Amino acid sequence: MFDATRQPGMQRSQGEASVAFDGARLVRLYQQGSAKALLPHVRGTPEVVFLNTSGGLTSGDRLGYALDLAGGARVVATTQAAERAYRADQGTAQVRVAHQVGPGGWLDWLPQETILFDRADLTRETSITLAPDAGCLMLEAVVLGRAAMGETLRDLHFSDNRRIERGGKPIFLELFLLNSNILAKGARSALLGPARAFATLVLAAPGAADAVQSARAVLDEPGIEAAASALDGLCVVRMLAPDGWPLRKQIVKLMGALRRGAAPPRVWQL
Numbered sequence: 001m002f003d004a005t006r007q008p009g010m011q012r013s014q015g016e017a018s019v020a021f022d023g024a025r026l027v028r029l030y031q032q033g034s035a036k037a038l039l040p041h042v043r044g045t046p047e048v049v050f051l052n053t054s055g056g057l058t059s060g061d062r063l064g065y066a067l068d069l070a071g072g073a074r075v076v077a078t079t080q081a082a083e084r085a086y087r088a089d090q091g092t093a094q095v096r097v098a099h100q101v102g103p104g105g106w107l108d109w110l111p112q113e114t115i116l117f118d119r120a121d122l123t124r125e126t127s128i129t130l131a132p133d134a135g136c137l138m139l140e141a142v143v144l145g146r147a148a149m150g151e152t153l154r155d156l157h158f159s160d161n162r163r164i165e166r167g168g169k170p171i172f173l174e175l176f177l178l179n180s181n182i183l184a185k186g187a188r189s190a191l192l193g194p195a196r197a198f199a200t201l202v203l204a205a206p207g208a209a210d211a212v213q214s215a216r217a218v219l220d221e222p223g224i225e226a227a228a229s230a231l232d233g234l235c236v237v238r239m240l241a242p243d244g245w246p247l248r249k250q251i252v253k254l255m256g257a258l259r260r261g262a263a264p265p266r267v268w269q270l
Helices: 180-184 187-192 208-217 244-258
Strands: 014-022 025-033 035-038 047-052 062-070 074-079 083-085 093-101 106-109 114-116 121-130 135-144 157-166 169-179 197-204 225-231 234-241
Touching: 014 047, 035 062, 047 062, 062 074, 062 106, 093 106, 093 135, 106 121, 114 121, 121 135, 135 157, 135 244, 157 197, 169 180, 169 197, 169 234, 197 208, 197 244, 208 225, 208 234, 208 244, 234 244
Parallel strands: 014 035, 014 062, 047 074, 062 093, 074 106, 083 114, 093 121, 106 135, 114 135, 121 157
Antiparallel strands: 014 025, 025 035, 035 047, 135 197, 157 169, 197 234, 225 234
16 A cells, blocks of 8 residues: 655666776677766777766765776776766765776776765775786866855765775875865865865876976966875876866866877867
């Protein structure tokens, strides 16, 4: 019998997309639910564009993207649009990104920014596993509300864990947490200052530390606070911005510098 007092459960989106290359040859394309993977026709290095057709993330949503590169494959991967994490009152949205790059391979993982809305609840894990002689360029960019709409974030939970491994050992590990307690205690000022947007770009490859001067040479976008560090086999660039647009322009400049002048993915072109 129908119970009129029972509240219907909210629909949740679930999606998984995975792509595999062997050299320049596509060997697997799997899509399920709200996750899609597009392969635009481009000259040179293949591009993969991941897409969440649900339009955003909220309570209970699950989203997964994966790439498997073998045979010396070189691929540029991104997302079709900024991912949005909306108000979530009934649980956490989860995103899992897991890429593998085999011997002699290279991956540019350049997703567009994640926009967090007030009362968002999002947990994301990104891992890139590299063979001993493989390399990658990894980007994560986050925008805290839309300045043009006057949005202010007071209540949220955002856990963002990023990991790069080489030969089974972690070479880059970053655990980031921003939640309501941190905002209430004013710790945001210590973390981000007045910035509403931030990003980290990591180049992981033998000799990557040599790229730090090229990165520093283009950190000139007005309003951006940024620094580049050279570590063993890594070049790490961190950026703070007053809003998403100047951050985006700075990221595109860095892409050119760290990708030796290669054009950004089509969806990133300004």
